[in-house]
Amino acid sequence: MLGYAFGAGTHAYVTSTNRLHDCSTLYVETDSDDINDVIAVLTTHFPQATLGRVTRITRR
Numbered sequence: 542m543l544g545y546a547f548g549a550g551t552h553a554y555v556t557s558t559n560r561l562h563d564c565s566t567l568y569v570e571t572d573s574d575d576i577n578d579v580i581a582v583l584t585t586h587f588p589q590a591t592l593g594r595v596t597r598i599t600r601r
Contacts, residue, residue, distance in 0.1 A: 542586075543555075543567070543569075545586075546582055546583070546585075546586035546587070547569065547571060547579075547582055548571075550571070550572055551569065551570065551571040551572070552568075552569070552570040552571075553567060553568070553569045553570070554567065554568045554569075555567060556568045564593070567583075576595060576597045579595075580592065580595065
């Protein structure tokens with residue numbers, strides 16, 4: 542489902558889950574330069590999701 546949501550050129554992984562707090566942490570590697578585009582994809586494909594902290598890392 543994550544591959545479909547972000548497209549073929551993107552890697553998305555669930556890196557951790559926490560049943561106590563009912564949350565999951567995703568690692569998303571994408572070619573998008575705009576973090577807002579990534580957030581829009583998440584909220585479009587996962588409308589029940591609640592976003593927490595988002596950290597942008599740029600590789601050179």
